[in-house]
Amino acid sequence: MNIKVVRGNPTPEELAAALAVVRARAAAAATAPPGAAQERDAWSDPSRVARNRLPIPGPQAWAHTFWPR
Numbered sequence: 001m002n003i004k005v006v007r008g009n010p011t012p013e014e015l016a017a018a019l020a021v022v023r024a025r026a027a028a029a030a031t032a033p034p035g036a037a038q039e040r041d042a043w044s045d046p047s048r049v050a051r052n053r054l055p056i057p058g059p060q061a062w063a064h065t066f067w068p069r
Contacts, residue, residue: 003022
């Protein structure tokens, strides 16, 4: 695995922290059973906000499309 810093000048500690996160994610993905789908948390699902809601027609309809009233 090669990692290249494209922009900036990270300290050795910052680079080590970033690499630790990447390695931990890779290890977690490698130990997951094959075909196991990652579940999304319900709070991050954009459809829960817009579920059963249609925007009210008008000039400000875009502002109410995805946000609760």
